[in-house]
Amino acid sequence: MELMDVQAIDTMCRAGYAGIMTEAEWKEMWQMYEAQAAVKGTFGGVLKKMGIAPEDGWKVIASQYKSSVEEMLQEMDEVGVEKVFVDQQLIWSRRHHKLATAFSVEQIAELVDKGKGRIIGGAGYNPWRIEESLRDVERGVKEFGFKYVWFHPNSFGFKASDAKCYPLYAKCVELGIPCCFQTGHSAEPLPSEIGRPMCADEVAMDFPNLVMVLTHTGWPWIDEWISMIWRHPYVYGNIGAYYPSALHQPTVDFMNGPIGRTKVVWGTNGFGLTRCKKELVELPIRDDNKKRILRDNAIEIFKL
Secondary structure, three states: OOHHHOOEEEOOOOHHHHOOOOHHHHHHHHOOHHHHHHHHOOOHHHHHHHOOOHHHOHHHHHHHOOOOHHHHHHHHHHHOEEEEEEEOOOEEEOOOOEEEEOOOHHHHHHHHHHHOOOEEEEEOOOOOOHHHHHHHHHHHHHHHOOOEEEEOHHHHOOOOOOHHHHHHHHHHHHHOOOEEEEOOOOOOOOOOHHHOHHHHHHHHHHOOOOOEEEEHHHOOOHHHHHHHHHHOOOEEEEOOOOOHHHOOHHHHHHHOOOOHHHHEEOOOOOOOHHHHHHHHHOOOOOHHHHHHHHHHHHHHHOOO
């Protein structure tokens, strides 16, 4: 397969990748305890090799992002990406007891409008503000055409099976949209156990018609991630947040098999459209599977 053979769909890009964040906003986010701990721990070795101080780590990410929607669309044209998904990205700081990242419904709607059909909007979920979040989800879908919700159990401290998450699932079923959430551990120092993919098991039984997308590969519980996707007809997986070249072999094998080929979607987590697509194309899996993962599955799951 060649790079331009498939017009891919990035089912988990980031609003920041479209140039929505200012330098002041980057710096404010980077001062959060969780961000600083991540760059000293998870990403510390990489930054040290680059000669970058932890407090300046935001510059590495910001430099990879685009300065505007127009610049992002240009890259999409150059590497064969038809659409990207961006959401409110509501992530909680356990240390500071406030949202560490958060975009408003209006900000995402503005990106969708500027994207002229190539940016798909998604809502977020704050289990500390259930009624407010549900209003935003409904408004995003009905007023601005949002296609999904993405939320971050690890940072809020609630497993996906917690009662505080159930109102969201009911709303997603009512609106007919998928609910996406992170599984596995986080780069930041957040409780890992909360992200176990197996937490989706009971949810899938209580909401048999809910479409769930388990993002971030579920690592280090890859077998659980695969199990949930294999076991439940409306549970899917997203490989975003890992470069395809860094995916663990069981994940690649699953993508190359009869179940994974129909139930896994591609996402970048804002790690770069060009690199992430090139590396996916280079994976040792069948070309027809690559096409499904890069494009076809997303069209079916998100009703594009």
